[in-house]
Amino acid sequence: MSKKNKRPNKRGNYQRMLQRLRGGQCGNHAKPAPEPPAAATAAPMPEFTPRELKADGQAHEDKPAPVVMVFQSELDYISRCILDYPRIETGGQLFGHWTAQGVPVVEYAIGPGPNANHQTTFFNQDVDYLVRVGQTLIERYGLQHIGEWHSHHQLGLAHPSGHDASTMVNNIARRHLRRFLLCIGNCDGRGSSTLNAFTFHEDHNYQYVHAPWHVMPELESPYRSRIDRELEHMLCHPDTRVPRMGGMLLSQHQVKPNYDSSYWLTGKANNLVLKRIIEQLQELDPSSSCAVQPKLDERQHLHLLVERATQHEHIYFPAMFPTAPPVITITPAAAEHYPGANAPDAACSIASATQGIQWNYQGDIYRAFIDYYRQIF
Numbered sequence: 001m002s003k004k005n006k007r008p009n010k011r012g013n014y015q016r017m018l019q020r021l022r023g024g025q026c027g028n029h030a031k032p033a034p035e036p037p038a039a040a041t042a043a044p045m046p047e048f049t050p051r052e053l054k055a056d057g058q059a060h061e062d063k064p065a066p067v068v069m070v071f072q073s074e075l076d077y078i079s080r081c082i083l084d085y086p087r088i089e090t091g092g093q094l095f096g097h098w099t100a101q102g103v104p105v106v107e108y109a110i111g112p113g114p115n116a117n118h119q120t121t122f123f124n125q126d127v128d129y130l131v132r133v134g135q136t137l138i139e140r141y142g143l144q145h146i147g148e149w150h151s152h153h154q155l156g157l158a159h160p161s162g163h164d165a166s167t168m169v170n171n172i173a174r175r176h177l178r179r180f181l182l183c184i185g186n187c188d189g190r191g192s193s194t195l196n197a198f199t200f201h202e203d204h205n206y207q208y209v210h211a212p213w214h215v216m217p218e219l220e221s222p223y224r225s226r227i228d229r230e231l232e233h234m235l236c237h238p239d240t241r242v243p244r245m246g247g248m249l250l251s252q253h254q255v256k257p258n259y260d261s262s263y264w265l266t267g268k269a270n271n272l273v274l275k276r277i278i279e280q281l282q283e284l285d286p287s288s289s290c291a292v293q294p295k296l297d298e299r300q301h302l303h304l305l306v307e308r309a310t311q312h313e314h315i316y317f318p319a320m321f322p323t324a325p326p327v328i329t330i331t332p333a334a335a336e337h338y339p340g341a342n343a344p345d346a347a348c349s350i351a352s353a354t355q356g357i358q359w360n361y362q363g364d365i366y367r368a369f370i371d372y373y374r375q376i377f
């Protein structure tokens with residue numbers, strides 16, 4: 001039978017199958033399917049998009065993404081990887097997923113494997129490492145390989161080189177990808193890094209987009225601490241402990257935390273108090289570097305993860321703060337593998353550092369906090 005003869009036959013089968021599925025006229029006794037009630041089709045399906053897309057351009061499946069969603073924990077992780085190699089290239093891969101409109105969501109980043117090739121002007125990942133880790137991230141956690149990052153360290157090139165762009169375009173074509181994400185890192189000689197995101201699309205070749213970051217308000221990726229713990233035997237982590245990020249292209253409309261109306265950070269004035277508290281925490285011990293990472297838990301309560309060279313402090317602001325004192329725990333710096341990742345759980349097992357110290361709040365949150373903190377520091 002020729003192809004020409006096959007086609008109508010196939011279509012006929014398909015039509016008959018459709019009729020059967022509709023409960024249609026294939027049987028002599030079948031009644032025509034009733035029309036669905038008008039209300040069932042009239043209700044529009046709501047469309048969910050990150051709100052900043054209105055400002056940064058509409059996301060569309062057939063265009064490079066206008067924005068890249070990311071958790072702060074993953075930007076921090078990459079910053080630490082970049083700072084490990086201030087004068088030479090380094091890199092890694094990005095895992096997460098794509099929204100239906102093609103916006104990448106970065107949920108877990110990895111850095112270089114033990115046998116990666118770091119050179120002044122190029123970087124090659126350790127393929128064995130990538131295969132081992134990547135396969136596990138996909139099979140065990142359902143993550144997708146959505147992109148790559150590498151650092152141009154201090155080369156003064158904050159965007160993809162011509163070679164980078166052609167590698168992306170060729171990989172997309174060869175691997176039949178619809179889209180891919182490339183992030184380029186840089187650092188300066190003073191220990192600060194940046195990361196810029198570029199979105200590529202199959203139909204747009206070299207017309208890639210420098211997309212702003214949408215940093216999600218829940219600061220830690222839900223995958224970070226879990227995967228770090230479960231794949232500890234497999235993963236390589238950066239030596240640099242403290243991330244330092246310089247100016248990066250951020251989305252114009254960051255999502256604000258959704259505090260409970262009675263929580264102390266609901267008002268603007270107390271957010272300024274928090275800013276002063278964070279600045280003061282960093283100045284308490286000028287002899288050592290200090291990074292303060294704010295983190296919101298599932299109740300949208302604030303935790304501050306303070307990383308010093310010698311110790312990590314975990315400060316929790318409970319629902320009743322400032323009537324009730326902050327909950328402060330201290331762990332030696334060496335106790336944690338990845339700072340911040342397991343802090344709440346790990347810290348809770350250690351006796352609170354504030355036992356026996358008086359919380360004396362009389363209307364001035366900043367004063368009360370600093371007085372309290374100095375007694376334990």
Ligand SMILES: [Zn+2]
Pocket residue numbers: 150152160161164
């Ligand atoms: Zn490059």
